[in-house]
Amino acid sequence: MITGDLKNKIDALWNIFWTGGLTNPLDVIEQITYLMFIRDLDEMDNIKSKESVMLSVPYSSIFAGEIKIKREIKNDEEPIPATQLKWSVFRDFPAAKMYDIMQLGVFPFIKTLHADKNSAYSKYMDDAIFKVPTPQKLSQVIDALDDIFAMVKSDAKDDTRGDLYEYLLSKISTAGTNGQFRTPRHIIRMIVEMMAPKPGEVICDPACGTGGFLVSSVDYLKEKYLKEIFYDKLQLAHFNKEMFTGFDMDRTMLRIGAMNMMTHGVENPRIGYRDSLSDQNPDLNKYSLIMTNPPFKGSLDYDIVSADLLRVAKTKKTELLFLALFLRMLKIGGRCASIVPDGVLFGSSTAHKAVRQEIIENNRLEAVISMPSGVFKPYAGVSTAILIFTKTNHGGTDKVWFYDMEADGFSLDDKRSQTKENDIPDIVARFHDLAKEETRERTEKSFFVPKAEIAANAYDLSINKYKKVIYEKVEYQSTSEILSELKVLEEEISYGISELKRIL
Template sequence: MAKRHSARAGTLQAIFIRLEELVLANSGEDEFEEIFKLIVAKLWDEMNEATARFNALGSPEEIAARISLLLSGAASTWPGILEAGTESRLTPSHLKICVEALAPYSLHGAGFEVMDAFFEFLVSRGSKGNKGQYFTPRYVIEFCVRMMQPSMNELVVDPACGSGGFLVHTLDYVRRENMPSNKKLQNYCNDFLWGFDVDARAIRVAKALMILAGDGRSNIVHLNSLLKPVAQTALFDTSQTDGKNSRSITIEDVCRTRRRAHKGFDVVLTNPPFAGEVREESVLSSYDLGRSKVRVERDVLFIERCLDLLRPGGRMAIVLPHNKLSATSTGDLRRWLLTKAQILAVVGLGRHTFLPHTHQKAGVLFLRRLAKGEKPVSDYKIFFGVSDKDGKNSRGELSFKDDEQIADENHLSIWDRVDHDLTEIESAFHKFCNQEKVILGDSNGRMDN
């Protein structure tokens, strides 16, 4: 069964590889951009069945004219995904080859997971893992969401949202748990799901995946999440951003304009980049963990920033490199955290989890920001878990459960079939919460607001 799914995911990938050989590699154009435009044009065409213009009928020039119309329709419906005036840069005859290959394929019919896997494939070919721009494995994301159990009236944010994995899985979790009407779900997406990322391409992928997941209007914004309202200096060179003003807009600015009385997020779910340092004095000086330092690792600043973004009493799951969770050299960071938060759980992930992108071993930290006036407690129980089944082999390929282990395969997603033990860890954590009277969910600390 797993094989059938990977073959389906592979079909679109196989089309891409064929197109790459036939057309894209020799076009002189950015392969990601050109294929992304075609995917979005096709998505838009599929959503407007009456038109069915994504087909290879007619001359190359006629096909190019229809694609142009589809792109302009998609750009006006989904402004954050394509800019107005976007055109394919492929020649009409190259375009015809691409359209012929893609036209028979139903993107909606393929299902969300197949498209998600295809975007991961596409992004990983275009950007290198060393920039920390790889996708978080979806079964790890699902685990984090289930551990934190966001409810439908809680604001969820991912300040390093990449392809939007945490947002899409939160949407899926909330949908499964609450079975809301379409209208309620739309309102939930519009008001409660927030994502930010400094990478413009990641933002476009996140928006496209949100459309496939059933919503196109969530708050996914291109900006540098590490900038606080006080720090106005650019963190990165302009090659990493495409918006002229995006570097000085902060998350707080966006929240203030879109929500009248924003008092922080209820839940942060995130996987900040494992690599990279920040050296800008103006930025470092706005962080407790950066003040009077000449450079600080990005993930360390992200930890503080995520705590900042939470309302008092709010909770967070953050994927971090192992050294932040256990190395002697990061002891100060953990001591600082204990003054700000109650640590709920620490879960070590298997060593293959982030392959093939990085060999770095990682874990997930789950915590609750202390409520206003709440004093840190010096002695309390923390849940510790270690995953022994990575869900991947040493080449970074997903490993799937045997068919016998899959009880009701028709109702399982690809991610449910991955052979990992995070579900058992999640059950043990919730048992621990019951025993220790740890309350998750929206009753916790809401009166602090």
């Protein structure tokens, strides 16, 4: 979470844009994202140059040679060294020259970075516009971003960079019509660690936003399977072109997502504009892993929803339709981890029961992790859970593992201050060693519930339905004892008053 000095610096950066006349939150987020991306390009190029020397492999810098900048007034092109487009170089220029290089050199340059004009990056960067109003404002923004990055670097133990994105996105005060809001990075990381993606996966987030789940998957794979992926040409090609797919209906989010994936080393992620719940989405039996936090608390008209999803459950509720969609998109044996609102777990409508029954009876529901309502504060106070299931199309649910998360490492109020209480490491450890969960009692944080019991309860998946609470017996004094004590106190007070009167 972003707190303290870092929060103040980001707020100050935001204020620079605001006082410069850029008052649309999405515009500010876009401009900051572009600048973060430009800075990342410099850092990424430096890292690759050093790696090429260490590994004795050839590398051609993207900043090699010259580029031509077009000056409209003179109607000609002026060649300049491409190194002037590096953040570490132009940041030291006078404000006027820095602005000139950014507007005429850097921005046109980043639009042409990807050779494939049909790539997600090229597609969504094509209409990118530089909107910082003046050289002075740009100089202030550059200095502010350098300060922020210095603080982020000093806090390397946490995913501060991801939190920075989430804090920026929190500035968007209203959610979309379908109820979108952003997922905290530590929750994303927990889900990725539970699902433990492997090099051969085909991963999708049908409501990807800025690509949080995809980016976290990239980081996880690099940590666990660096040699297996990067020393194998076929695996590397799969990693760069086929492994990651994301859809969203917000072009700004797609643009940020494409830049986010590229700076994390994925050359051509499949990031696309698509209404996942409509007939625009033909994906069937395609993905081995879906991790997502789809929009919920939304309602759609029947005529814009794919007919095959309505066959699973005739409903307008996006949270139920997305679960039906995941079952369609997954391969046989494919796995899904999805955040859902609590209502999905115990809703009594025909559609709610039908979706839960489909997952439990015709596929394999593995786990339900109940999360406290404060997890999404201060942006939303909804109670949520994580459903983890595998597509089988022939059942397989024997028993379901439940976990009652009480803490996520942060206070559950609007401040979200860091705390020692954190169930996340325990959740990940227990999920990867379910054999030890067999003997746990229902009074503990986690336990198994047989499928038959769940089915007998109308497929209710709320943990409180099955968790046992031990009530401690508390014994109180009898009324006569309390009255006797009050009488003694009254006599002591009366004596004290008498003594006070005598002294006075």
